Amino acid sequence: MQFLGYKRSEGRSGVRNLVLVLPTCGCASETARIVANQVQGTVNVIINTGCADVEANTELTQRILTGFALNPNVFAVVIIGLGCETVGHTELRQKIQKETSKPVVSFGIQEEGGTLKTAAKAVSAARELVAQASMQQRIPCDVSELLVGLECGGSDATSGLAANPALGLCCDRLIDEGASTMLSETIEFIGAEHILARRAANKEVHDQIIGICKAYEEHLASAGQSCRAGQPTPGNKEGGLSTLEEKSLGCIKKGGSRPIVEVLQEAVRPTKQGSIIMDTPGYDIASITSMVAGGCQLVAFTTGRGTPTGIALAPVLKITGNRETYRHMLDNMDTDVSGIIGGEYSLEDGANRIYDDILSVCNGKLTKAEAFGFSDVCIDHVCRFV
Amino acid sequence: MDIQAIKIDSKDTVATCMQDAHIGDLVTLTSPFRETLLCISTIPAWHKIALVDIKAGDAIYKYGECIGTATEPIGKGGWVSHLNVVGADRQYDEELWQEAL
Numbered sequence A: 001m002q003f004l005g006y007k008r009s010e011g012r013s014g015v016r017n018l019v020l021v022l023p024t025c026g027c028a029s030e031t032a033r034i035v036a037n038q039v040q041g042t043v044n045v046i047i048n049t050g051c052a053d054v055e056a057n058t059e060l061t062q063r064i065l066t067g068f069a070l071n072p073n074v075f076a077v078v079i080i081g082l083g084c085e086t087v088g089h090t091e092l093r094q095k096i097q098k099e100t101s102k103p104v105v106s107f108g109i110q111e112e113g114g115t116l117k118t119a120a121k122a123v124s125a126a127r128e129l130v131a132q133a134s135m136q137q138r139i140p141c142d143v144s145e146l147l148v149g150l151e152c153g154g155s156d157a158t159s160g161l162a163a164n165p166a167l168g169l170c171c172d173r174l175i176d177e178g179a180s181t182m183l184s185e186t187i188e189f190i191g192a193e194h195i196l197a198r199r200a201a202n203k204e205v206h207d208q209i210i211g212i213c214k215a216y217e218e219h220l221a222s223a224g225q226s227c228r229a230g231q232p233t234p235g236n237k238e239g240g241l242s243t244l245e246e247k248s249l250g251c252i253k254k255g256g257s258r259p260i261v262e263v264l265q266e267a268v269r270p271t272k273q274g275s276i277i278m279d280t281p282g283y284d285i286a287s288i289t290s291m292v293a294g295g296c297q298l299v300a301f302t303t304g305r306g307t308p309t310g311i312a313l314a315p316v317l318k319i320t321g322n323r324e325t326y327r328h329m330l331d332n333m334d335t336d337v338s339g340i341i342g343g344e345y346s347l348e349d350g351a352n353r354i355y356d357d358i359l360s361v362c363n364g365k366l367t368k369a370e371a372f373g374f375s376d377v378c379i380d381h382v383c384r385f386v
Numbered sequence B: 001m002d003i004q005a006i007k008i009d010s011k012d013t014v015a016t017c018m019q020d021a022h023i024g025d026l027v028t029l030t031s032p033f034r035e036t037l038l039c040i041s042t043i044p045a046w047h048k049i050a051l052v053d054i055k056a057g058d059a060i061y062k063y064g065e066c067i068g069t070a071t072e073p074i075g076k077g078g079w080v081s082h083l084n085v086v087g088a089d090r091q092y093d094e095e096l097w098q099e100a101l
Helices: A026-038 A055-070 A089-099 A115-134 A157-176 A193-197 A203-222 A234-238 A244-255 A284-293 A323-328 A347-362
Strands: A002-005 A018-023 A042-044 A074-081 A104-108 A139-142 A147-152 A180-183 A260-264 A275-278 A298-303 A316-320 B002-006 B014-017 B026-029 B036-038 B048-050 B059-062 B065-070
Touching: A002 A347, A018 A026, A018 A055, A018 A115, A026 A042, A026 A074, A026 A115, A055 A074, A055 A089, A055 A284, A074 A089, A074 A115, A089 A104, A104 A115, A147 A157, A147 A244, A147 A284, A157 A180, A157 A244, A157 A298, A157 A316, A157 A347, A180 A244, A193 A203, A193 A244, A203 A260, A244 B065, A284 A298, A298 A347, A316 A347, B014 B026, B014 B059
Parallel strands: A018 A042, A018 A074, A074 A104, A147 A180, A147 A298, A180 A275, A260 A275, A298 A316, B002 B026
Antiparallel strands: A002 A139, B002 B014, B014 B048, B026 B036, B059 B065
């Protein structure tokens, strides 16, 4: 199987061809937005970190900013810095340039003398880069170049019965054809981590799966939050979920059944092909942010109640097994697999629908979230700001 | 009344009813399973129906995986819920590779 993508000089091909206006920190985010607003073909992200952080948070922010720049959907990067943040624009640019030959330019707001002077230079650079990007044509790329992020949010009873198991079957098909998938949201593995661990390709991966769940549970316990007490919730039980195993299985089934070959820290890029896990929170936006920084060109997002979220760097395909939600939130929903619940077609048929839509989106079809220009980003945090 | 229920994996011993089911209703499994069974309990929508006779202590399978064990006998066509299934109490250290095999 092939898709039409944009070849990059290194790594996977892109399914989009974007010029990214990337702030180094929260203080540069609004200037970056003003730059992106002036040039069609650019996207920007608003970030909330980059300053006044402990080292672990700084490391994660740097992995995410670098990962965004290296994402295959990005043709070139215009970095906007402030001047007194933890890692300035020159340093970030050099870090990115060590890993890629794609065009990267950078400007500092304090250096240039304010937002307008910075924008004048950055807009001009961005316009040049967009013109270069616009010359690149889509060409056939092998499906093995795809890395698809998996996410669920706003779940309801149909999520675990239709959208997630259908997405899981779709993942098996993608992996059998050579593509890679990324399952995340560690917190939602808890209770069924032993079942997930059985899919590990080897001992190391098995123990890493158990290890990230244990560490997550301990981390939240240190803030007084229990992961298991009261689970499944009374509402879950009333909704038909009997045990935490059953609840968590409903979530992890979206990852399919193929051997898990690698467990990654948050926002780290994979070194293997196949079924991959990234240790992220269950908070959709933070999890998607980290997976896209890890190189996912597309995110397949299952939902029951419906959610609008999108990230500017990658299409987020919304899949629902709830017919009412599909109709009621048509503005935000992309793929309808409610026929599984209605008994009109099988899980396998639902999986094929998702597969076809993933391929269309890779070939250029805009998702609902992309058409609106949504740009949700959230950088996960391990500690309070300094 | 004819009720639809979803069985996800061929190993499963339960299916999920799509509507409220009552004693005497016929429950039909969705494609590709297509089996029909008689409902012997009142089962709310989105709750599970036993596809086989289950003994106390039997593992309950959904998604092709064990989701817990039965605390009492549940007849084929009966209601499977948090009232008659419990999850396993597990420790992370016991789930590491050596113990898992």
